Amino acid sequence: MDKTQEEFIKQLYIDMFYPLSAYAQSALGDKLLAEEAVQDTFRIACAKVDVLCASPNPEGWLVNTLKYVIQNTKRSRARLNSIVVTAMTYDRDVLGTCTDEIDPELIYASIVGEDNFKLLKRVALDGYSMKEAAYEQGISVETCKKRIQRTKKKIIELFEKNNK
Amino acid sequence: MSDLGKNKNDRFAMFDRMSTVELEEILRQDSEIPSGEESDIDAILYIMEVIARREKENPTGRFCDVHTAWESFKRDYSFSADDGYSIYDDGITLDVIENKNAASVKDPTHVRRTRFRSFGRIASIAAVIVLVIALGTATAYAAGFDLWGFIAEWTRETFSFTSSAEPLPQVNQSSENGERKSFSSLEEAVSYYDISEPLVPAWIPKGYSLISVEAAEGLGNNNLIASYRSESEELIISIAEIPNGHTSVHEKDGGKVTVHKAGNTEHYIMTNEGRLKVVWTRSNFECAINGKISIEEAQKMIDSIYGG
Numbered sequence: 001m002d003k004t005q006e007e008f009i010k011q012l013y014i015d016m017f018y019p020l021s022a023y024a025q026s027a028l029g030d031k032l033l034a035e036e037a038v039q040d041t042f043r044i045a046c047a048k049v050d051v052l053c054a055s056p057n058p059e060g061w062l063v064n065t066l067k068y069v070i071q072n073t074k075r076s077r078a079r080l081n082s083i084v085v086t087a088m089t090y091d092r093d094v095l096g097t098c099t100d101e102i103d104p105e106l107i108y109a110s111i112v113g114e115d116n117f118k119l120l121k122r123v124a125l126d127g128y129s130m131k132e133a134a135y136e137q138g139i140s141v142e143t144c145k146k147r148i149q150r151t152k153k154k155i156i157e158l159f160e161k162n163n164k
Numbered sequence: 165m166s167d168l169g170k171n172k173n174d175r176f177a178m179f180d181r182m183s184t185v186e187l188e189e190i191l192r193q194d195s196e197i198p199s200g201e202e203s204d205i206d207a208i209l210y211i212m213e214v215i216a217r218r219e220k221e222n223p224t225g226r227f228c229d230v231h232t233a234w235e236s237f238k239r240d241y242s243f244s245a246d247d248g249y250s251i252y253d254d255g256i257t258l259d260v261i262e263n264k265n266a267a268s269v270k271d272p273t274h275v276r277r278t279r280f281r282s283f284g285r286i287a288s289i290a291a292v293i294v295l296v297i298a299l300g301t302a303t304a305y306a307a308g309f310d311l312w313g314f315i316a317e318w319t320r321e322t323f324s325f326t327s328s329a330e331p332l333p334q335v336n337q338s339s340e341n342g343e344r345k346s347f348s349s350l351e352e353a354v355s356y357y358d359i360s361e362p363l364v365p366a367w368i369p370k371g372y373s374l375i376s377v378e379a380a381e382g383l384g385n386n387n388l389i390a391s392y393r394s395e396s397e398e399l400i401i402s403i404a405e406i407p408n409g410h411t412s413v414h415e416k417d418g419g420k421v422t423v424h425k426a427g428n429t430e431h432y433i434m435t436n437e438g439r440l441k442v443v444w445t446r447s448n449f450e451c452a453i454n455g456k457i458s459i460e461e462a463q464k465m466i467d468s469i470y471g472g
Contacts, residue, residue: 010234013230013234013237014230014234017227017230017233017234018216018219018220018227018230019209019212019213019215019216020212021216021227021228022188022191022211022212022215022216022219022227023191023194023195023208023212025188025226025227026187026188026189026191026192026195026215027191027192027195027196029324029325029411031226031227031228032228034227035227035228035233035236036251038233039233039236039237039240039241040241040250040251040252042237042241043237043241043242043243043251044250046242057205059209060205060209063205063208063209063212064205067194067195067197069250069252070195071195071196071319072250072252072253073250073251073252074319074321074322074324074413075252075321075322075415076252076253077252077412077413078321078322078323078324078412078413078414078415078416079415081412081413081414081415082414082415082436082437085400085402085452085454088378088389088391088400121380124412125387125404125412126387127406127411127412130251131236131240131241134240140240140243141240141241141243141251142243145251145253149253
């Protein structure tokens with residue numbers, strides 16, 4: 001992004017943050033998730049700044065992008081919730097233990113890492129935004145995103161392996 | 165003011181007279197319009213500006229501060245989006261977004277026709293919302309639950325509750341460090357946490373045995389999960405405390421959502437990947453039943469919560 005584009009984005013941010021927040025808050029019902037959706041929208045706007053600058057209606061472009069970010073957020077968080085709830089009904093035969101005194105979280109923690117499983121639960125079950133979950137563990141949002149992706153993938157692979 | 169600007173203000177004047185709650189409901193419904201269907205962007209932008217202006221004039225703290233958010237954007241969110249994915253990466257890439265945005269730039273004739281249809285839909289939604297709010301609020305309070313506490317909403321793929329209520333006091337939490345506790349029954353668990361609301365089914369479908377009841381004590385909320393098992397299937401009952409209104413988003417398939425009312429509470433029954441899911445909120449709890457059971461069994465479980 002050149003200087004002119006940076007200034008363009010910043011001014012658009014200042015002008016549109018509250019209106020976009022109003023839209024996101026209405027759709028997501030949560031202040032921090034709404035903020036995150038708006039931030040994600042502007043992150044995408046930076047990546048597509050040439051397209052945005054050329055758009056006859058940049059404000060409309062942002063609203064459309066925000067709408068897709070919101071739909072994606074809901075769909076993805078629902079999927080994460082499903083995965084974690086399914087993971088909690090562990091199968092002793094699958095996870096290789098024969099004792100009744102077992103904590104499923106310990107099992108998954110040993111497979112995917114305790115911090116990673118906690119991160120996933122925070123977002124999937126406790127309604128945390130990526131930023132909230134990242135701050136709690138002292139990591140960046142980008143790292144949080146990647147760790148949740150990897151953890152999700154490992155758990156799905158475990159389910160698929162044991163369904164064969 | 166130009167004629168164009170004046171016409172827009174006249175066209176959208178009705179939104180200035182609507183309450184913020186009503187305007188938010190229009191935006192919420194717009195956010196669920198499926199891809200491929202257009203909404204009236206001008207009307208939506210106008211509504212967004214009205215809500216934002218009201219917030220600036222009378223701050224309620226519902227939105228994050230823009231300058232704080234800008235600093236956070238530079239610090240936390242400006243990592244490259246060149247990989248093509250949003251922070252939540254399921255199914256949407258930048259190319260998809262770009263194609264959708266490009267498709268929304270139409271020739272002037274098509275834009276006029278589309279906007280007329282879209283605005284008609286928004287106007288209809290607005291009229292219905294006003295009527296439902298006027299009729300529903302009084303009825304809801306008379307029935308004993310708060311219509312503005314949690315509102316159920318669903319699309320083809322997801323189900324969730326949104327909350328506009330003030331947070332309720334948290335129930336007793338013995339530990340601040342995210343500990344786990346085990347109980348011999350769900351009744352024992354709710355009693356331990358002094359939960360007085362009726363939340364636990366007294367009837368479980370035949371063939372299922374209790375395997376475990378675990379409580380996860382989080383920072384600010386507790387989650388109870390009871391696992392049952394039959395010869396081949398699992399059944400889960402979960403009770404999550406949601407003092408800040410942080411409800412879950414539940415995955416569902418395209419089947420219809422049915423509502424079963426019992427104990428002055430609406431229980432939403434849906435399906436996902438061959439399993440039945442029941443979700444409801446009561447006070448500051450979000451509860452769910454998840455398993456391969458029939459609708460009749462689900463309804464019987466629900467009724468048993470309230471002595472039915």
